Amino acid sequence: MKKLITSIFYLLMICIAISSCENGENTPSNITVSNPEELNQVFNSGESNGTIHFEAQNDWNASVSTTSRADESWIDINPKSGKAGKNQVINITMSKNATGEDRTATITITCGDTTITITVRQSSSTEGDGNIDQGKAxxxxxxxxxxxxxxxxxxxxxxxxxxxxxxxxxxxxxxxxxxxxxxxxxxxxxxxxxxxxxxxxxxxxxxxxxxxxxxxxxxxxxxxxxxxxxxxxxxxxxxxxxxxxxxxxxxxxxxxxxxxxxxxxxxxxxxxxxxxxxxxxxxxxxxxxxxxxxxxxxxxxxxxxxxxxxxxxxxxxxxxxxxxxxxxxxxxxxxxxxxxxxxxxxxxxxxxxxxxxxxxxxxxxxxxxxxxxxxxxxxxxxxxxxxxxxxxxxxxxxxxxxxxxxxxxxxxxxxx
Structure with missing residues (x-):
């Protein structure tokens, strides 16, 4: 059941990304994500790096925001902009999560009329679905x-x-x-x-x-x-x-x-x-x-x-x-x-x-x-x-x- 729900989620994310690319003339998407699974990324508390791979038909810009405006310093992306081209990579960096709570961020990439979002969740445990508290690790x-x-x-x-x-x-x-x-x-x-x-x-x-x-x-x-x-x-x-x-x-x-x-x-x-x-x-x-x-x-x-x-x-x-x-x-x-x-x-x-x-x-x-x-x-x-x-x-x-x-x-x- 968990795998089915996850698969449905990824399909929905792909559909959302595709629909956001349409400009009424059935033109190709300005952004093509290499791996759809990168649209939703989950990390454990000790992991500090991730990546987003895509192709851009035009110049693009990216930004990151978190669910907690009080502390956005735990996550950053690089680069935040680029020229059109294949094999584009955005590097995600995170500090280790010692807060005792899970935290979530959204990365937005805009290219021409296309906007896609990537969800990043960092667990408070050392395992992805984990049951080990970060402090106890x-x-x-x-x-x-x-x-x-x-x-x-x-x-x-x-x-x-x-x-x-x-x-x-x-x-x-x-x-x-x-x-x-x-x-x-x-x-x-x-x-x-x-x-x-x-x-x-x-x-x-x-x-x-x-x-x-x-x-x-x-x-x-x-x-x-x-x-x-x-x-x-x-x-x-x-x-x-x-x-x-x-x-x-x-x-x-x-x-x-x-x-x-x-x-x-x-x-x-x-x-x-x-x-x-x-x-x-x-x-x-x-x-x-x-x-x-x-x-x-x-x-x-x-x-x-x-x-x-x-x-x-x-x-x-x-x-x-x-x-x-x-x-x-x-x-x-x-x-x-x-x-x-x-x-x-x-x-x-x-x-x-x-x-x-x-x-x-x-x-x-x-x-x-x-x-x-x-x-x-x-x-x-x-x-x-x-x-x-x-x-x-x-x-x-x-x-x-x-x-x-x-x-x-x-x-x-x-x-x-």
């Missing part, structure tokens, strides 16, 4: 654990608290320790100001090697971020300080495809000692709405590949970004805070990373050779009674890049 704490090889001992690696402002992650505070040839103890804080678009990352790390003295490192990163009209970061200029000394300047640049997915990444680090890192370029490959490969343009190698299951990635931010790799299980929230485009549609089930290592054939150091390939981290999920992802488990391979932990897991806590 906010992860407030992440605790990481590791299972040691051989002993199967479960150890706590770190704990992170997360804070939000208007549905945007603005602060994380992490503290923990892990083993990887040495014992590392760290404390790490991310602070993002969405008004000034500045990100500050502070970390203190202590490494203790057996039989030698300890080493303390204090790191500070200050980033100035520029975004496009969709709110995606297009450049990030950073200054890096090590033990209170300015050591380098970093330039990151990003481009996106027509769907809002991250397309390319450029990196260059200028060090004060003259030993610069970069430049380097990466291309991101997407399939069926999911990031499948991160490819290094210089070497031609994909330094990351991923596989996905049927489970939707519907959280307030991309759970695929919470990779806990086991060898160096310190959290990194840069990609989440800086909003690097539309997140993958589904949750990852496997994460392949590229490695190169030297091996010996047993006849001495001179006979070492380089071996390379991919190792896969297998990922699984558990849900709580409210249907939210509560545990993410990462099973690590016991191959060339053997980590200290056979399995790591993230336990997610939500606001209630």
């Amino acid at each position: 906010m992860i407030t704490q992440i605790t990481a654990y590791g299972i040691k090889y051989n002993s199967n001992e479960k150890v706590k690696l770190y704990e992170t608290s997360l804070q939000y402002k208007d549905g945007i992650l603005v602060k994380t505070a992490s503290e923990g320790s892990y083993e990887n040839y040495s014992t590392y103890t760290f404390k790490q804080d991310y602070s993002y100001d969405p008004d000034t678009k500045t990100l500050k990352i502070e970390s203190n790390e202590k490494s203790e090697h057996q039989g030698s003295s300890s080493n303390n490192t204090k790191r500070l990163e200050n980033w100035n971020i520029q975004t496009n009209e969709q709110g995606y970061v297009v450049s990030a200029l950073g200054k890096i300080y090590i033990n209170d000394k300015h050591t380098s300047d970093v330039t990151n640049e990003y481009t996106y495809d027509s769907e809002g997915h991250l397309a390319t990444y450029y990196f260059f680090q200028k060090n004060n000692d003259g030993n610069n890192d970069g430049p380097s370029n990466s291309t991101f490959i997407w399939n069926d709405g999911n990031l499948s490969e991160m490819k290094d343009d210089e070497s031609g190698e994909s330094w990351m590949k991923a596989e996905y299951g049927e489970e939707l990635n519907n959280d307030i931010f991309d759970l695929n970004q919470l990779m806990c790799d086991g060898s160096y299980p310190e959290p990194d929230y840069t990609a989440i805070i800086m909003n690097m485009g539309k997140q993958s549609k589904n949750l990852q089930t496997k994460y392949y990373y590229y490695y190169e290592t030297e091996i010996s054939d047993g006849e001495g150091e001179a006979s070492r050779a380089t071996e390379s390939g991919y190792e896969a981290i297998e990922i699984s999920y558990e849900k709580d009674e409210n249907g939210r992802i509560s545990v993410i488990k990462y099973k690590h391979p016991d191959k060339v890049n053997k980590p200290n932990y056979s399995e790591t897991m993230l336990v997610l806590s939500y606001s209630e």
Whole structure:
């Protein structure tokens, strides 16, 4: 019945659009919508982008209005006008809905004598018809654990608290320790100001090697971020300080495809000692709405590949970004805070990373050779009674890049 009602609704919308185009002389419509389903679009609370595709016979103009005149800032469109032509696209951008109520907007496109309307509804839940409240979908704490090889001992690696402002992650505070040839103890804080678009990352790390003295490192990163009209970061200029000394300047640049997915990444680090890192370029490959490969343009190698299951990635931010790799299980929230485009549609089930290592054939150091390939981290999920992802488990391979932990897991806590 629901499908029948939806089909009837779409037919009515098409009929309305066609009738509005008629000028009494049976002339063709000035606007042809490529996909009639785009006339009525529904988004969950965490989704922030949509599109309208059409063909215009004349110059056109578009506007957007909401049912609540008190707050129209949650939705915008770009461009708002254009010339005649095929393959016209209007991008819809929305802020994440943390109001606790559904909200609706109407987009009007006028072309000559033709006017069509598009209805946009953004749910207050993380699922389209959902029953998960947006506030309850906010992860407030992440605790990481590791299972040691051989002993199967479960150890706590770190704990992170997360804070939000208007549905945007603005602060994380992490503290923990892990083993990887040495014992590392760290404390790490991310602070993002969405008004000034500045990100500050502070970390203190202590490494203790057996039989030698300890080493303390204090790191500070200050980033100035520029975004496009969709709110995606297009450049990030950073200054890096090590033990209170300015050591380098970093330039990151990003481009996106027509769907809002991250397309390319450029990196260059200028060090004060003259030993610069970069430049380097990466291309991101997407399939069926999911990031499948991160490819290094210089070497031609994909330094990351991923596989996905049927489970939707519907959280307030991309759970695929919470990779806990086991060898160096310190959290990194840069990609989440800086909003690097539309997140993958589904949750990852496997994460392949590229490695190169030297091996010996047993006849001495001179006979070492380089071996390379991919190792896969297998990922699984558990849900709580409210249907939210509560545990993410990462099973690590016991191959060339053997980590200290056979399995790591993230336990997610939500606001209630």
